[in-house]
Amino acid sequence: MSHGWDTARERLGEMLDAAGRGMSSALVLRGGPGTGKTALLDRAAARDVRAVRVQGVEFEPELPFTGLGRLVLPVRDRLGGLPALPRRALERALGRTGGEERSSLVTAVLALLADLAEDAPLACLVDDAQWLDRASAEVLLRAARGLGAEGVVLLFAVRDGALADHGLPELRLEAPASSAGRAVREEAADLPEAARGMLLLAAIEATGDLDVLTRASGAEADALAPAEEAGMIEITGGRVCFPRPSVRAAVHGEASPEQRAAAHRALAVALDGPENADRRAWHRAAAATEPAEELATGLEDAAERARHRDGHWAASVAYTRAAELSETEPGRARRLLLAARRALAAGRPEHAAEQAEAAAKLRNDPRFGVRAAWAEGRARHRMGDFRAAYERCTERVEPDVELPDRMLIHAFHSAWHLDVPALKAVAARLEPLEDPVAEQQANIMGKRIPAFADSLVEGEPHGLIRMCGPALTAGYDLPVRDAMTRATDQLCVQDPLGPPAASFFFLAVAELFLGGHLEAAAILEDAFRVARDAGEPLWNSRLLAVRAVLAALEGREEECRTLVEAAREAAAPGAVPAGQAWTHWALGLLELGLNRPEAALEHLAILQEEPFAHHVCAVRSIPDLVEAAVQAGSPETAARPYTAFVRWRERYYVPWAWPLVHRCGALMTGEGKYYAGALVPQTRPFERARTELLYGEWLCGEGREAEGGEHLGLALEAFEGLRAAPWSSRARTALEAAGLPVPRPELPPAALLTPRELRVCRMAARGLSDRDIASRLLLSPRTVARHLYRAYPKLAVSGRGGLASLDL
Incomplete structure (x- = not known):
């Protein structure tokens, strides 16, 4: 507006x-x-x-x-x-x-x-x-x-x-555009020649250092007095500035190319000393009209300095200009590839792919071609173009040139979004490798998974992030949550721009699976912000889709459908969105919660077919599919997925899945005896509550209303605490239909807080200071304190000391 x-x-x-x-x-x-x-x-x-x-x-x-x-x-x-x-x-x-x-x-x-x-x-x-x-x-x-x-x-x-x-x-x-440019040109034309020359130097050299301008022009500082009197510039503290941006643009635009080149050369001479090496290199490059290896080397040195200061985009731009000034094609190719790598680090995968592709065409060297393909493959993956990424990371440029292990590992990630044949093909090439990540990925498509929990106990943050996908596929949710908590904590403190979106994504998904819906919602806010900053449709799509799952669980229908559409649009042209599988789960859960089992079954059944059947959410959604199929009167449609879920549990032997196997058995057979195994103690409150709901409904249907009411009341209390409105409504309806009183459960402390307040309070309960929490959430300590002071009255505590005793 x-x-x-x-x-x-x-x-x-x-x-x-x-x-x-x-x-x-x-x-x-x-x-x-x-x-x-x-x-x-x-x-x-x-x-x-x-x-x-x-x-x-x-x-x-x-x-x-x-x-x-x-x-x-x-x-x-x-x-x-x-x-x-x-x-x-x-x-x-x-x-x-x-x-x-x-x-x-x-x-x-x-x-x-x-x-x-x-x-x-x-x-x-x-x-x-x-x-x-x-x-x-x-x-x-x-x-x-x-x-x-x-x-x-x-x-x-x-x-x-x-x-x-x-x-x-x-x-x-909206306002009428000014004619400042024309007025400036008229004013500048009336200035003395020395003033015009210094004005152009000031327009080009952004620091405005008056000493540099006088040395570059050979004139005295008072030569700028007419321009200052005319209001075109201001001189404060030995620096020249343009109070109106249009003045700088007009002065620069009025100069001829020859005049600008001369100004750049003069500034390059005036900017002496090691502290000005980067500006000197750029001014010399700006004045160049043909390749010059000396200038290219100077810019490459500037790029290296930028890289060491985490200025990755600046480094990429410098490498690109150095490539243009290179005198040989091998030198140009090498610098373009360096530009591609820095562009990727800067969150500009589209630029990285373009530079890597150009580099490969300039140099007929198979090993260099592999390095270029590796850079382009990573860039294409982050753009969401998974087919191109897979091809770049698996194709051999020559029979005797082996692909690095890391390329095949990355190819597995791209194949994940394609189909099972691609996955099996790359898994077969990964199996002989000794790399722990390669071993885990190969085993997902083959023999039994090794001990993921041991692999996630220690390691550097980025290595732990790479392990999370295979670990979640095998059901190791708690180790993933613990590992990603450590990794994000470390990266928030250590990395200048914070952790990558991947670490937040895996942390949020682990919290979601464990029943920490409110915590997952807060984490996803941070994750989406990071992914948006990085310009990566891969993570945007996934994060939007997982947010849709949370909206579905809380019954926010319009928001869920909006997030689903956004997740499906966040993809490269012609590519499958990275979050597509999650969007089907979100819609299935939404329809199931709103008591529309036929529609739910339609969405959930899609996840059991290609190209989604191997995805994490395909396996996790099978208990939902079983419930939808039985309620829709089509239990036979769930037979094959149910068998697959039982085999998955036997293969990976994760204890939390056994109660869900029993719950599915109860639904498939209609026999209440299975609920005894489904209601064993567990730490997943949402799944436990859903089992209580189903058992309560079954008991009421068998004429055992008093017993059923107990389980329905427990389900209602849990759903209220999780803000799972559709499921709360279903528990109330079942109680009312059985003629039983509907309790008003007391909400747990966590349900009283906003997602951000919950995250802050949980960290404070762990003993972290305001400053520690601020560094992990990219906030200021004052903002952390404000969140705590807002939370204390809601939780009926007087300070930090009271948080540790609460079940947050």
């Missing part, structure tokens, strides 16, 4: 007033040139607040964290007051310290913003955000989503078409 100036001004005023009361918020102001975005930021800065500001620069080379550096520069004196880990994270990102130690940069930015807001509300203003370097933009956007109770307003002014799907509130401005 588009808004005018008055609406936008009112909205900003409300946000700044709330900041004065300690509340934080973020907003994206979107509009074309001349719609007043910068003026609104000026207005915010003029309020009774502390303001920090940064402006993206259209012509600045892609250097990691340069935008963040300009934001921090005026307040660098506050870094010393931050805790050690956030301080070192910021210093490392800004290139002020070396070393391999890594920690969360998002948490560090949140800590800095909270510190700056200690004395007065803080307005953090990002103008022309579409031109920020990618690393800075990612960190600031993620920090914006973690704001809560710091007294910070974070505003992004951005042009149309940029920062899509950012997950923040947005306000689009």
Whole structure:
């Protein structure tokens, strides 16, 4: 929706007033040139607040964290007051310290913003955000989503078409476009030649360092006085800045290509010293008109420095330009492949696939071809193009060139979304390998699975993530949950941008299977945010589909169907969505819970056929299919899946599945004796409650209403605590039909909290401090404290000490 100036001004005023009361918020102001975005930021800065500001620069080379550096520069004196880990994270990102130690940069930015807001509300203003370097933009956007109770307003002014799907509130401005560009050209034409030359240098060199500009131009600093008097620039603290972005663009656009090239060469000479090596390399490259190996080497060195600072996209851009400047095809191919790898690390798989494919065509070397195919295969997989990914990771370029084990392991992941023949083909090639992940994957399609629990006890986080898929397929839910809890905790603290979506996905799925529906919902919020930031349809589709499963369990029909559609749309053109199997389970559960067994059976039966029969949710949904088939009067349709479920349980011998086998047996035979085995003690509250419901219904049908009422009451209490509304309704209906009183169960503590409050309270109950929790959830400590203070009255406790005694 588009808004005018008055609406936008009112909205900003409300946000700044709330900041004065300690509340934080973020907003994206979107509009074309001349719609007043910068003026609104000026207005915010003029309020009774502390303001920090940064402006993206259209012509600045892609250097990691340069935008963040300009934001921090005026307040660098506050870094010393931050805790050690956030301080070192910021210093490392800004290139002020070396070393391999890594920690969360998002948490560090949140800590800095909270510190700056200690004395007065803080307005953090990002103008022309579409031109920020990618690393800075990612960190600031993620920090914006973690704001809560710091007294910070974070505003992004951005042009149309940029920062899509950012997950923040947005306000689009409509106003008449200005003719600033034409006016600037007229003003610049009247300036002395020295002023025009320095103005062009300032437009190109984003730091605005006045000493650099004077050295590059050979003129004195006062040569810029006419431009400053005309209001075209401002000079503060030895730096030149353009108060209006249109002025910089107009100055740059008015210059000829020859003038720009000369300016770049002059700046490259003026930017001496090792601290300016990256800017120097880019200015030299910008002035180049033909390949030059020396320039390519300089950019490759800049790319390596960017990589070590976790500026993966900046590294990819530098490698790509270095490839263009390479004098030989092998050199160009090598640098394109390096660009592809960094693009993949930066969450740009489409760019990585393009670069890897181009690299392979430039070099007729089988071993290099394997490396290029490996990079392209990973990129195609993350794009959701599983067929192409499988082919790249399994095809031999020459008979005597062996494929690395990791390529075949990855091919298995791609084949998972294709069909059983592809799975069996790659599993046969995995079986002889000694790699533990390869062994587990090969055994899924062959002999009995080894001990997954042992494999998930220890190991580095990314290795544990790779084990989770096979482990869930074998039913090892609790070891997966424990392993992913450790992995996400570590990666939240250690990785500058936090854990990958995969770790959150597996953690949420394990919680879902174990009956932790509320916890799973909170985890999925974080997971979806991470997947969206990474631009990966693979994880977007899966996460949306699992969210649909949770919506189905709670009976939110419209939301469930909306999530299903979104999950199916999040796929590469012509590819099967990664979450497709989960969407069938979601719809089946929805229909089953709403007492529409025929429709439920239709969806659940699909999961027992190709290409879904081998998926995790295909096996887990068999008890639902059995229930739907019996209620629909077609128990024969469940015979084959029921037999498959029994064999699966015997093969993997996971104790939690045995009660479900008995429950299915009770439904298939209609004999109550099976319920004795189905109601053994277990830690899966949702499945236990469903068994209580079915047994209670059976008992009432046998004329044993008093016994049945006890089980129906237990089911109702559990369903209420899990917010499983359709199942609660079914238990009430059964009680009423039997003429039995319907109890009003007391909700458990967890059911009183929001998903986010529940996660915070569970971590606090484990003994984690506010700062520890903040680092794991990418929040600020103040926001963590606010969640706790909101939760305490709901739980009838006075502080953290009371949480440990609650069953959360």
